[in-house]
Amino acid sequence: MRYLIKLSLFFAVCFSAVGQSGTLVIESWREDGKIWDEKIIPAFNAKHPGIKVEYRHTIATEYNDQLNGRLADGSAGDIITCRPFDDSLKLFEAGHLVDLTDEDGMENFPSFAQSAWQTDDGASTFCLPLASVxxxxxxxxxxxxxxxxxxxxxxxxxxxxxxxxxxxxxxxxxxxxxxxxxxxxxxxxxxxxxxxxxxxxxxxxxxxxxxxxxxxxxxxxxxxxxxxxxxxxxxxxxxxxxxxxxxxxxxxxxxxxxxxxxxxxxxxxxxxxxxxxxxxxxxxxxxxxxHTDIGIGVNAKGSNQEEALIFINWMASEEFAGIFTNALPGFFSLSNHFIDVADPTAKAMIAWRDECDSTIxxxxxxxxxxxxxxxxxxxxxxxxxxxxxxxxxxxxxxxxxxxxxxxxx
The missing domain is CATH 3.40.190.10 (Periplasmic binding protein-like II)
Structure with missing residues (x-):
């Protein structure tokens, strides 16, 4: 009986830990907090109700310096919004970003999209492509x-x-x-x-x-x-x-x-x-x-990496691609998914992908x-x-x- 009590307490603690995992904090320079709070995060929580997500905005001109400071002192968020190319490459080379090369969903993004968040040799991809302009x-x-x-x-x-x-x-x-x-x-x-x-x-x-x-x-x-x-x-x-x-x-x-x-x-x-x-x-x-404009990565020293990767995997989905593209007309998901775009101007522009080759x-x-x-x-x-x-x-x-x-x- 004592063994069963201990075992049940053990499982109770484990399930409690999963249900009350720490809040995922998204670091970003984009002033899109309302869209994340009202559309994106609720859609994610509909599938993962036990993972709380918070969007943290930093002024664009101060983002790099403040993010580097928080990464250095361990106070940075779990999910990092990535600028394209060298700024994010430096973060990866410094050990601040998780290698996402083999993560589920990465296959949904074409090579030109991934190139903004890859090492020069293309061997490692460290941010999920999020949006282009x-x-x-x-x-x-x-x-x-x-x-x-x-x-x-x-x-x-x-x-x-x-x-x-x-x-x-x-x-x-x-x-x-x-x-x-x-x-x-x-x-x-x-x-x-x-x-x-x-x-x-x-x-x-x-x-x-x-x-x-x-x-x-x-x-x-x-x-x-x-x-x-x-x-x-x-x-x-x-x-x-x-x-x-x-x-x-x-x-x-x-x-x-x-x-x-x-x-x-x-x-x-x-x-x-x-x-x-x-x-x-x-x-x-x-x-x-x-042009590849925004990516999303995982803090290599974050305390909620497992939950952050769940969030990243969801962001590689068709559901997210549609929500994001329609919530922010003119910022287009870089995934290969079909997206039913509501805004007529955005719809016309994204259709060019079917007529022309994309480049950056x-x-x-x-x-x-x-x-x-x-x-x-x-x-x-x-x-x-x-x-x-x-x-x-x-x-x-x-x-x-x-x-x-x-x-x-």
Whole structure:
């Protein structure tokens, strides 16, 4: 009898421990706490009611430093939201992230998606790919209808549309500025570029050293950007990101070089349309920047690793992919699952994955570790070409020369 009492007490303690496991804390820089609290965590708890989850937000500009401090003193959360590439790679190499290579569900993510959270040799994956952002062009459907314009498919159709808007004189054809620089690189160079350098093939050729950033395809990217300036309206050189959003959202411009993260900024303001980056010739293969933006990892020294891995496994599911993508229009699950997307603009953009090959921004993996920074060089050259102070061939040569100064394939 005494043995049975002890045994029953033992099982009671064990089951109590499982039922009252410590709270899983998610570390993140994203200001999405309400969505996690109201949609994502309740969906997880419907399947795992015994695991409590808490979302902890840190200001984006302070996230890396604060997270590193908490990891160092042992106070970090169990689940780490991962920035792509080197920031997270450093965490893994320092022993802060669990190797997730063989975890259930990882097979649901394509190689380009996993590359943002892998070692250089691709042998270890340390964060589950969570979401990407897709590049293209937003347009004001009302303005297009008024001027009799259709969504352009080719580069020349694109410039014919801009020319017609400019000729009408009521609207700015292209709502972007060069004051903040990053837009010229991100929504300019990295948006239209993949159609010139053939997406992943071109990206990997630069990493391997077989390709050169001074090659004709990169000169051609800059040649297109060099045609943008005359369509960007008076004073575009001093126009910032927020100014461009206000201009397009206020119905003053026809086209906005876009990242999908801006969908929510315009949905309630204008009749929003979207078209993918134009190709050189009708029928050409197309490529889109489907850029890996957010991953999710497990704290290697967390006290609730078993529960954290249960949560990670669930995040690899079709259920999570659908909830996340619809809760945050413009942030697309990187999984291979079919997702029924509700937002019409987001639905149109994610459908491009069925038409075009996905790639990521070509400066982000490996090639941005030295000086001069390739990413910063793309900022400067893209702005220079759009502003007319730099020739396309000179811009492409500058990128290659800067890379060769420190990078040995």
């Amino acid at each position: 897709i590049h293209g062009f937003f347009y004001n459907k009302t303005i297009f209808s008024e001027l009799g314009l259709k969504e352009p498919n080719t580069v020349e159709e694109f410039f014919m549309a801009l020319e017609k808007v400019k000729g009408d004189g009521k609207y700015v054809p292209l709502a972007m500025g060069t004051n903040d620089k990053w837009e010229a690189a991100t929504m300019g160079f990295q948006n239209v570029g993949p159609n010139y350098w053939s997406g992943e093939d071109g990206r990997f050729s630069i990493i391997s050293g077989e390709g050169k950033l001074s090659a004709p395809e990169y000169v051609a990217v800059f040649e297109q950007l060099g045609r943008w300036g005359p369509y960007m309206g008076e004073g575009y050189q001093t126009r910032g990101y927020g100014d461009a959003i206000e201009m397009f959202g206020g119905g003053k411009a026809a086209v906005y070089p876009a990242g999908s993260w801006d969908i929510s900024a315009f949905n309630s303001k204008i009749d929003l349309g979207v078209f993918r980056p134009p190709v050189a010739n009708s029928g050409d293969d197309c490529f889109i920047s489907d 921004r070509n400066s982000y993996q490996i090639l941005n570790r030295g000086e001069p920074s390739l990413e910063m060089e793309i900022w400067e050259t893209s702005v220079g070409v759009i502003n007319g102070s730099m020739m396309p061939a000179d811009a492409a040569t500058r990128l290659q020369t800067g890379l060769e100064a420190w990078y040995k394939p």
